[in-house]
Amino acid sequence: MDTPDMDTNERFAALRKILAEVGDLGSAAGLLSWDQETYMPKGGLEGRAAVLSTLAGLAHDAFTGDQVGDLLAGLEEASRAGELSDEQIALVGETRRDYDRSVRLPASLVKQLVEARSRALPAWQQARAESDFARFRPHLELLLDLKRQEAQAIGYRQAPFDALLDQYEAGARQSDLEILFRDLQRELQPFVRAILDSGITVDTMPVRQSFDEERQKAFSAEVVRAMGFDFEAGRIDRATHPFCSGIHAGDVRLTWRSQKDDLRPAFFGIVHEAGHGLYEQGLSREWQKTPLGEPASLGVHESQSRLWENLVARGRPFWQYSLPLLKRHFPELQDDIDAERIYRAVNEVRPSLIRVEADELTYNLHIVLRFELECRLFAGELAAADLPEAWNQKMVELLGIRPDSDAGGVLQDIHWSMGAFGYFPTYTLGNLYAAQLFEAAERALGELAPAISRGEFEPLREWLREQVHVHGRRFKPRALIERATGEAPGQAAFMRYVRRKFGEIYEL
Amino acid sequence: MDTPDMDTNERFAALRKILAEVGDLGSAAGLLSWDQETYMPKGGLEGRAAVLSTLAGLAHDAFTGDQVGDLLAGLEEASRAGELSDEQIALVGETRRDYDRSVRLPASLVKQLVEARSRALPAWQQARAESDFARFRPHLELLLDLKRQEAQAIGYRQAPFDALLDQYEAGARQSDLEILFRDLQRELQPFVRAILDSGITVDTMPVRQSFDEERQKAFSAEVVRAMGFDFEAGRIDRATHPFCSGIHAGDVRLTWRSQKDDLRPAFFGIVHEAGHGLYEQGLSREWQKTPLGEPASLGVHESQSRLWENLVARGRPFWQYSLPLLKRHFPELQDDIDAERIYRAVNEVRPSLIRVEADELTYNLHIVLRFELECRLFAGELAAADLPEAWNQKMVELLGIRPDSDAGGVLQDIHWSMGAFGYFPTYTLGNLYAAQLFEAAERALGELAPAISRGEFEPLREWLREQVHVHGRRFKPRALIERATGEAPGQAAFMRYVRRKFGEIYEL
DSSP: OOGGGGGGGHHHHHHHHHHHHHHHHHEEEEHHHHHHTTTOOOOHHHHHHHHHHHHHHHHHHHHHHHHHHHEEEEEHHHHHHOOOOHHHHHHHHHHHHHHHHHHHOOOOHHHHHHHHHHHHHHHHHHHHTTTHHHHHHHHHHHHHHHHHHHHHOOOSSOOOOHHHHHSTTTTTHHHHHHHHHHHHHHHHHHHHHHHHHHHHOOOOGGGGGOOOOOHHHHHHHHHHHHHHTTTTSEEEOOOOSEEEEEETTEEEEEOOOOTTTTHHHHHHHHHHHHHHHHHHHOOOOOOTSSGGSSOHHHHHHHHHHHHHIIIISSSSSHHHHHHHHHHHHHHOOOTTTTTTHHHHHHTTTOSSOOGOOOOOOOOHHHHHHHHHHHHHHHSSSSSSGGGHHHHHHHHHHHHSSOSSSTTTTSSSSGGGTOOOOOOOHHHHHHHHHHHHHHHHHHHOOOHHHHHTTOOOOHHHHHHHHTTTTTGTSOOHHHHHHHHHSSOOOOOOOHHHHHHHHHHHHTTT | OOGGGGHHHHHHHHHHHHHHHHHHHHHHHHHHHHHHHHHHOOOHHHHHHHHHHHHHEEEEEHHHHHHHHHHHHHHHHHHHTTTTTHHHHHHHHHHHHHHHHHHHOHHHHHHHHHHHHHHHHHHHHHHHHHHHHHHHHHHHHHHHHHHHHHHHHHOOOHHHHHHHHHHHHHOOOOOHHHHHHHHHHHHHHHHHHHHHHHOOOOGGGGSSOOOOHHHHHHHHHHHHHTOOOOOOGEEEEEEEOOOOOETTTEEEEEEEEEEHHHHSHHHHHHHHHHHHHHHHHOOOSSSTSSGGGSSSSSHHHHHHHHHHIIITTSSHHHHHHHHHHHHOOOOOTTTTOOOOHHHTTOOOOOOSOGGGGTTTHHHHHHHHHHHHHHHHTTSSSSOGGGGGHHHHHHHHHHSSOOOOSSSTTTTTSSSSGTTTTTHHHHHHHHHHHHHHHHHHHHHHOOHOOOOOOHTOHHHHHHHHHTTTTTTSSSSHHHHHHHHHSSSOOOOEEEEEEHHHHHHTTTTT
């Protein structure tokens, strides 16, 4: 390909052709990974790993070859000459961001990371099973060291940790998050304390009974269909953990798991994943297989899942709509279980050791803990050997409870064994964005409770589609949120939301 | 890659690396195709086609690049110098065969074929739905023309049609098959005639009752588990048509469909596909992702499915073993249904219009018909416009029945709409090989009936594994069958088998 002779249209066409090939390889890998978690017989593990590795290598080679660099250089010149549309400028800018990140990582470091992760994962699994942090420690140390090298290779403006944060939440910086999380903690911690001191306890019995698991799924599927999840372009399958995978246009997969004696894991899991799924189904078809057809960030993705899970499905109006559905699927439910009792049952606040089981409020304190420890580990201010004790002390400080084992503490999450440092903050960013978006949607559409109580989700869904989904990565997460809500990401809307909701439940 | 400086080991390593990449791409495509037939939401069709096209293009580029040609030339020199083992010689020879076939096809012809097929398939579906051959005719003509060009491009020794036959059954030639099929027809047709004239009719009621479909699957799965299909390295899922797909080592997928009022489609479908599946599971791990780790041919593949479906599961000893199982899954079955009645019920001989519903005997006359018409079409001796009438006349001549519509005649099979001329003979070759292999297995192991009647399939399975599965493409199909059975492929063993079995049932 002789890029110097190309005009701008030809360069875009050539770039999109390469991006489409990379995107198709990613789609194939996406389906193979989904299958690995749902249907693959266990004998296929080794063969599957080889195929995934080959696909990743081909995608990397196609993307980091000279062509993309040359095309980007030519298009950036056209951009400087004022020849590109806003969308084209964003496409070039985001592709440049991905390209630089890819080419800056030395192949030797990528290989070391892949190998370190592949050894760390089973070591973590065993360490957790035996509740023995020492077994995992050397792997954590190696991964930290390699990720520090990665940050240096990629580059950063302020703090090395920014290079890691940026890959999950474009433009996120440690210094900003420290302020944001400090502000959040300052507001949230006393509010949780007040709830615990209120003396009021929520009765969770209405959702903690025996519920046939297939009927849990049928009920949940009916709800997410009403939310607008398109089953002609998606499906739901069982897996050991819930996730959402956008395979390619017209194919978005959710997974679920369930507990026989508790409605919440299946129901809120499916609604949560369907929130992700609506985002994937709402991405631009026109820009598919380019950054403008990809989700803006993990934080923005999480804002969509949390908005539907918490702001909608843990709301009082939602249960006015869905209790009759629930009773149709479970006619054996006692007559005296009404929408108000379910609403309260799904809004219990109770500090607990395990993040993924935490309520809407204390969840964010789990994230504050992880973010602080990650920063200190990464900066070398905290030795891996001292991590379990630091974790336990911080749990006491933030949540007032102390893990009695590493398995129930520092070893509970998979993320660090995958080298995913800087990932955790996106969960809380998602919660904060969700509250801001919901407030902004109500400013635009009027109070949403009446529609939600009738099971009418279209106005909210379409507003999210217009404000968030269709833009893909056209705007950076911070700009996208500002554009949609009129304010920078912060904790104010979230705190307004939880004070109103939990203040009423706990009579504060 | 500087192949001239490589030694033989380095060349093999380099070749296997490329073959592994091509194999991994094929595995990914295999899973995507399986998923398309089983779980993919229909909205994913367009996106899926794009991914599959990208994977096929990458595999083609990787395989037909200069490297493989250079490596093969170097290895062939080493072979002439006597430096290679028998297996290495076979590996080089089979890779050469694939390579030449790939590079000889001009990209423009490949593209025309892809496009012609993609238009022919929906045209065939519509033509069949409306029973209107004229709608399909121009597509058939174009495909025939393109396949003639393909044959010229690939090359052949005797007849152009050999170039097409060879891709499904390596080494198969039109002239040999004409003799084989003529001999088969000469023996088979009067035998079928005698059965129909016997005045004896088989009572199919025992297998034509209401059978819960999930229990049909559970029963069938129990049988194929006993056959040795490894569910740790495979699975069974519903699809609109039954097939077997070997994804990669440790992952072999079967599909099934069922009829509520007939046990046969689900049960024999699953056993048939499990026969294919045992072959896939028995391929060499050492040689995976090379021709020596691939099935020898479609005919040999079909011999494995037919052997289990017909020689085993349509045999009397088999039902002595499996009737108690069947009754455990269907306790409501009448007490007077015994193994003998089921055995007879699944061995009804009755000429019918549709190949896939045909019995073990008349099935092969359907193939004789298709092969003869294909040869005449391909040679230009028969015009596409005259095909429906030629089909119908041949049906009368071979089976004594005449289709009353194109849908029930010339339009019934998907194969020609995919340009798969030369594919049909492999079905009957499979039947003939199966009978030869079963005879040879009994010569080696002694009579198999006692073991089968106890549900002991291991001796037979292991014999097939040693004689057929592990060799992959190390031997050409003809040589593989000769090696395993001591005789060239022919109709004698098959006719001995059917005369013995059906001669008894129909008292001839």
